[in-house]
Amino acid sequence: MEFGGDIFQDLYIEFMFWSLIVGVITFVWMIHHSFVYRTSDGDLSGKRHHLRTQLDSLRHEMKRAGMDMEFEIEEEEDKRAWPNVDNIKVGVFPKENDNLKLELFWTIIPFILICYLCWISWAPTDAIWPSAYELEDAHEVGVTGQQWFWDFDCKGLTSDLCDVGVDSDTGLTVLSLKLDETYILNLSSRDVLHAPKIVQYGLTEDAVPGMYTTIVFTPYETGKYFLDCAEYCGDDHAYMTAIIEIHT
Ligand SMILES: [Cu+2]
Numbered sequence: 456m457e458f459g460g461d462i463f464q465d466l467y468i469e470f471m472f473w474s475l476i477v478g479v480i481t482f483v484w485m486i487h488h489s490f491v492y493r494t495s496d497g498d499l500s501g502k503r504h505h506l507r508t509q510l511d512s513l514r515h516e517m518k519r520a521g522m523d524m525e526f527e528i529e530e531e532e533d534k535r536a537w538p539n540v541d542n543i544k545v546g547v548f549p550k551e552n553d554n555l556k557l558e559l560f561w562t563i564i565p566f567i568l569i570c571y572l573c574w575i576s577w578a579p580t581d582a583i584w585p586s587a588y589e590l591e592d593a594h595e596v597g598v599t600g601q602q603w604f605w606d607f608d609c610k611g612l613t614s615d616l617c618d619v620g621v622d623s624d625t626g627l628t629v630l631s632l633k634l635d636e637t638y639i640l641n642l643s644s645r646d647v648l649h650a651p652k653i654v655q656y657g658l659t660e661d662a663v664p665g666m667y668t669t670i671v672f673t674p675y676e677t678g679k680y681f682l683d684c685a686e687y688c689g690d691d692h693a694y695m696t697a698i699i700e701i702h703t
Contacts, residue, residue, distance in 0.1 A: 462579050469575060473568060587669045593637040596630070598670075600642070600649030600662040603691035604628065605682060622679075628697040634677055640670040650686035653699060659685045674701040 517524060543549055587593070594616055597608030607630045609617035617638075618631040632638060642651060642662040652659035653672065660670045684695035 462582050466575065466578065470572065473572065477565075477568075587639045587671055590637060590639065590671065593639045593671070595639045595641055596632075598640045598642050598651055598662070599645060600651065600684065600688070600695070601645040602647065602689050603684075603695040605651065605695070605697040607697075622698050622700075625698070629679075629700050630682070630697060631700045631702060632672075632674055634674055634701050634703050637671065637673045640672055642668045642670065647688050648686045649684050649688050649695070652683045652685035653680055654683055655680045661686060674699075677701045677703060 594612055595610050596612070596617055597606075597610060599606040599608070605628060607617075607619045607628070609619060614631075616633050616636060620629045620631065621627070622629045640651070642660055643666065644662040644664045646664060648664070649662040650659055651662060651670070653670075655678075656672070656674075658670050658672060660668050662668065678701055680699045680701070682697040682699050684692055686692075688695065
Protein backbone atom coordinates (compact mmCIF):
# COMPACT_ATOMS: atom_id res chain seq x y z
CA MET A 456 0.00 0.00 0.00
CA GLU A 457 1.48 3.35 -1.08
CA PHE A 458 1.54 6.39 1.17
CA GLY A 459 -2.01 7.77 1.43
CA GLY A 460 -3.55 4.48 0.39
CA ASP A 461 -4.42 2.84 -2.92
CA ILE A 462 -7.36 5.18 -3.54
CA PHE A 463 -5.16 8.27 -3.48
CA GLN A 464 -2.49 6.57 -5.57
CA ASP A 465 -5.08 5.63 -8.21
CA LEU A 466 -6.46 9.18 -8.19
CA TYR A 467 -2.95 10.60 -8.58
CA ILE A 468 -2.27 8.37 -11.59
CA GLU A 469 -5.64 9.21 -13.16
CA PHE A 470 -5.17 12.98 -12.66
CA MET A 471 -1.63 12.80 -14.08
CA PHE A 472 -2.95 10.88 -17.09
CA TRP A 473 -5.60 13.49 -17.92
CA SER A 474 -3.19 16.38 -17.22
CA LEU A 475 -0.80 14.92 -19.78
CA ILE A 476 -3.55 14.45 -22.39
CA VAL A 477 -4.86 18.01 -21.89
CA GLY A 478 -1.31 19.43 -21.82
CA VAL A 479 -0.27 17.67 -25.03
CA ILE A 480 -3.44 18.75 -26.89
CA THR A 481 -3.10 22.37 -25.68
CA PHE A 482 0.59 22.79 -26.49
CA VAL A 483 0.44 20.98 -29.84
CA TRP A 484 -2.55 23.16 -30.76
CA MET A 485 -0.77 26.36 -29.71
CA ILE A 486 2.51 25.53 -31.43
CA HIS A 487 0.70 24.45 -34.60
CA HIS A 488 -1.32 27.68 -34.73
CA SER A 489 1.72 29.83 -33.92
CA PHE A 490 3.37 28.63 -37.12
CA VAL A 491 0.38 28.14 -39.41
CA TYR A 492 -1.27 31.49 -38.70
CA ARG A 493 1.96 33.49 -38.51
CA THR A 494 1.92 36.67 -40.62
CA SER A 495 4.65 38.91 -41.89
CA ASP A 496 4.96 41.99 -44.12
CA GLY A 497 5.73 39.68 -47.02
CA ASP A 498 2.45 37.82 -46.50
CA LEU A 499 0.59 41.09 -46.40
CA SER A 500 1.88 42.31 -49.75
CA GLY A 501 1.23 38.83 -51.15
CA LYS A 502 -2.34 38.94 -49.87
CA ARG A 503 -2.91 42.43 -51.29
CA HIS A 504 -1.60 41.32 -54.63
CA HIS A 505 -3.79 38.23 -54.58
CA LEU A 506 -6.85 40.28 -53.64
CA ARG A 507 -6.22 42.84 -56.36
CA THR A 508 -5.83 40.17 -59.01
CA GLN A 509 -9.10 38.60 -57.92
CA LEU A 510 -10.90 41.96 -57.97
CA ASP A 511 -9.55 42.73 -61.43
CA SER A 512 -10.77 39.46 -62.87
CA LEU A 513 -14.14 39.98 -61.14
CA ARG A 514 -14.46 43.43 -62.69
CA HIS A 515 -13.59 41.96 -66.05
CA GLU A 516 -16.20 39.20 -65.73
CA MET A 517 -18.90 41.64 -64.63
CA LYS A 518 -18.14 44.00 -67.50
CA ARG A 519 -18.47 41.13 -69.93
CA ALA A 520 -21.79 40.14 -68.37
CA GLY A 521 -22.99 43.72 -68.79
CA MET A 522 -23.23 44.51 -65.10
CA ASP A 523 -22.27 47.97 -64.06
CA MET A 524 -20.81 48.12 -60.60
CA GLU A 525 -17.79 49.82 -59.13
CA PHE A 526 -15.91 48.83 -56.07
CA GLU A 527 -12.49 49.51 -54.66
CA ILE A 528 -10.20 48.11 -52.04
CA GLU A 529 -9.81 50.42 -49.10
CA GLU A 530 -6.13 51.11 -48.75
CA GLU A 531 -4.61 51.52 -45.33
CA GLU A 532 -3.87 55.13 -44.72
CA ASP A 533 -0.98 54.83 -42.37
CA LYS A 534 1.65 52.60 -43.89
CA ARG A 535 3.94 53.07 -40.90
CA ALA A 536 1.53 51.29 -38.54
CA TRP A 537 1.65 47.55 -38.02
CA PRO A 538 -0.27 45.87 -40.82
CA ASN A 539 -3.74 44.90 -39.65
CA VAL A 540 -3.98 41.78 -41.77
CA ASP A 541 -7.17 40.43 -40.23
CA ASN A 542 -8.78 43.88 -40.28
CA ILE A 543 -9.49 43.65 -36.55
CA LYS A 544 -11.10 46.71 -34.95
CA VAL A 545 -10.70 47.55 -31.28
CA GLY A 546 -13.86 46.65 -29.32
CA VAL A 547 -15.42 44.70 -32.20
CA PHE A 548 -15.51 40.92 -32.03
CA PRO A 549 -14.39 39.48 -35.37
CA LYS A 550 -17.52 37.41 -35.89
CA GLU A 551 -16.37 36.28 -39.31
CA ASN A 552 -13.60 34.34 -37.53
CA ASP A 553 -16.09 32.62 -35.25
CA ASN A 554 -16.50 28.86 -35.25
CA LEU A 555 -19.48 27.71 -33.20
CA LYS A 556 -18.68 24.01 -33.54
CA LEU A 557 -15.17 24.55 -32.14
CA GLU A 558 -16.48 26.76 -29.33
CA LEU A 559 -19.03 24.11 -28.34
CA PHE A 560 -16.41 21.38 -28.60
CA TRP A 561 -13.90 23.04 -26.28
CA THR A 562 -16.60 24.08 -23.83
CA ILE A 563 -18.47 20.79 -23.58
CA ILE A 564 -15.54 18.32 -23.64
CA PRO A 565 -13.59 20.01 -20.77
CA PHE A 566 -16.86 20.37 -18.85
CA ILE A 567 -17.47 16.63 -19.11
CA LEU A 568 -13.85 15.96 -18.09
CA ILE A 569 -14.20 18.26 -15.05
CA CYS A 570 -17.46 16.57 -14.00
CA TYR A 571 -15.77 13.18 -14.34
CA LEU A 572 -12.74 14.25 -12.27
CA CYS A 573 -15.04 15.70 -9.57
CA TRP A 574 -16.95 12.43 -9.52
CA ILE A 575 -13.88 10.23 -9.05
CA SER A 576 -12.49 12.66 -6.45
CA TRP A 577 -15.36 11.70 -4.16
CA ALA A 578 -14.03 8.13 -3.92
CA PRO A 579 -11.89 8.79 -0.79
CA THR A 580 -14.85 10.42 0.97
CA ASP A 581 -16.84 7.30 0.30
CA ALA A 582 -14.05 5.06 1.54
CA ILE A 583 -13.37 7.04 4.71
CA TRP A 584 -17.02 7.22 5.68
CA PRO A 585 -18.76 4.11 4.41
CA SER A 586 -22.31 3.83 5.60
CA ALA A 587 -22.13 1.76 8.76
CA TYR A 588 -25.34 0.02 7.74
CA GLU A 589 -23.79 -1.31 4.53
CA LEU A 590 -21.00 -3.12 6.36
CA GLU A 591 -21.33 -6.86 6.68
CA ASP A 592 -19.59 -8.75 9.48
CA ALA A 593 -19.01 -5.53 11.42
CA HIS A 594 -19.21 -5.62 15.22
CA GLU A 595 -20.96 -2.89 17.09
CA VAL A 596 -19.27 -1.43 20.16
CA GLY A 597 -20.69 1.40 22.24
CA VAL A 598 -18.37 4.29 23.18
CA THR A 599 -19.89 6.84 25.53
CA GLY A 600 -18.16 9.97 26.71
CA GLN A 601 -18.69 11.51 30.14
CA GLN A 602 -16.76 14.15 32.07
CA TRP A 603 -14.00 12.84 32.08
CA PHE A 604 -13.78 9.22 31.07
CA TRP A 605 -14.86 6.79 28.39
CA ASP A 606 -17.39 3.99 28.84
CA PHE A 607 -17.28 0.97 26.55
CA ASP A 608 -20.10 -1.45 25.83
CA CYS A 609 -19.25 -4.71 24.06
CA LYS A 610 -22.95 -5.34 23.36
CA GLY A 611 -22.79 -9.11 23.88
CA LEU A 612 -19.70 -9.76 21.73
CA THR A 613 -17.38 -12.60 22.79
CA SER A 614 -14.40 -11.53 24.88
CA ASP A 615 -12.13 -12.49 21.97
CA LEU A 616 -13.79 -9.81 19.82
CA CYS A 617 -14.34 -7.21 22.52
CA ASP A 618 -13.34 -6.92 26.12
CA VAL A 619 -13.10 -4.13 28.66
CA GLY A 620 -10.48 -4.07 31.42
CA VAL A 621 -7.96 -1.94 33.24
CA ASP A 622 -4.37 -1.39 32.11
CA SER A 623 -2.01 -2.53 34.90
CA ASP A 624 0.69 0.02 34.03
CA THR A 625 -1.40 3.16 33.78
CA GLY A 626 -4.67 2.33 35.49
CA LEU A 627 -6.52 3.46 32.37
CA THR A 628 -9.57 1.68 30.96
CA VAL A 629 -8.65 -0.72 28.17
CA LEU A 630 -10.83 -1.74 25.29
CA SER A 631 -9.47 -4.93 23.70
CA LEU A 632 -10.32 -5.49 20.05
CA LYS A 633 -9.23 -8.08 17.52
CA LEU A 634 -6.89 -7.49 14.57
CA ASP A 635 -8.46 -7.26 11.08
CA GLU A 636 -12.04 -7.28 12.38
CA THR A 637 -14.30 -4.39 11.46
CA TYR A 638 -15.94 -2.47 14.29
CA ILE A 639 -18.61 0.15 14.25
CA LEU A 640 -17.95 2.36 17.25
CA ASN A 641 -21.29 3.82 18.23
CA LEU A 642 -20.55 7.15 19.86
CA SER A 643 -22.61 9.16 22.27
CA SER A 644 -22.24 11.43 25.28
CA ARG A 645 -23.94 11.69 28.67
CA ASP A 646 -23.23 15.38 29.20
CA VAL A 647 -21.34 17.67 26.83
CA LEU A 648 -19.59 17.36 23.49
CA HIS A 649 -16.64 14.97 23.43
CA ALA A 650 -14.69 13.53 20.55
CA PRO A 651 -12.90 10.19 20.82
CA LYS A 652 -9.67 10.27 18.86
CA ILE A 653 -7.66 7.12 18.20
CA VAL A 654 -4.45 9.08 17.84
CA GLN A 655 -2.14 6.69 15.98
CA TYR A 656 -4.90 5.64 13.59
CA GLY A 657 -5.87 9.23 12.86
CA LEU A 658 -9.55 8.57 13.56
CA THR A 659 -11.85 11.00 15.31
CA GLU A 660 -15.53 11.89 15.44
CA ASP A 661 -17.76 13.96 17.70
CA ALA A 662 -19.71 12.30 20.49
CA VAL A 663 -22.86 14.36 20.86
CA PRO A 664 -25.42 14.20 23.71
CA GLY A 665 -28.72 12.78 22.45
CA MET A 666 -27.27 11.63 19.18
CA TYR A 667 -25.44 8.60 17.78
CA THR A 668 -22.43 9.04 15.56
CA THR A 669 -20.07 6.35 14.30
CA ILE A 670 -16.45 5.55 13.67
CA VAL A 671 -15.79 2.57 11.44
CA PHE A 672 -12.57 1.02 12.64
CA THR A 673 -10.63 -1.92 11.21
CA PRO A 674 -7.42 -2.34 13.23
CA TYR A 675 -4.59 -3.44 10.96
CA GLU A 676 -1.74 -3.45 13.49
CA THR A 677 -1.45 -4.96 16.94
CA GLY A 678 -0.44 -2.84 19.92
CA LYS A 679 -1.74 -0.34 22.45
CA TYR A 680 -3.20 2.92 21.20
CA PHE A 681 -4.43 5.97 23.05
CA LEU A 682 -8.03 7.03 22.82
CA ASP A 683 -8.04 10.74 23.67
CA CYS A 684 -10.70 13.40 23.69
CA ALA A 685 -10.34 15.88 20.86
CA GLU A 686 -13.15 18.26 21.86
CA TYR A 687 -12.59 20.54 24.82
CA CYS A 688 -15.08 19.37 27.46
CA GLY A 689 -14.00 20.89 30.77
CA ASP A 690 -11.32 20.79 33.48
CA ASP A 691 -9.97 17.28 32.95
CA HIS A 692 -10.42 17.13 29.20
CA ALA A 693 -6.66 16.62 28.81
CA TYR A 694 -6.78 13.50 31.01
CA MET A 695 -9.78 11.90 29.33
CA THR A 696 -7.77 9.02 27.97
CA ALA A 697 -8.36 5.31 27.52
CA ILE A 698 -6.38 2.60 25.76
CA ILE A 699 -7.39 0.52 22.79
CA GLU A 700 -5.48 -2.70 22.67
CA ILE A 701 -5.36 -4.69 19.45
CA HIS A 702 -4.61 -8.41 19.71
CA THR A 703 -4.46 -11.27 17.23
CU1 LIG B 1 -12.75 16.51 25.94
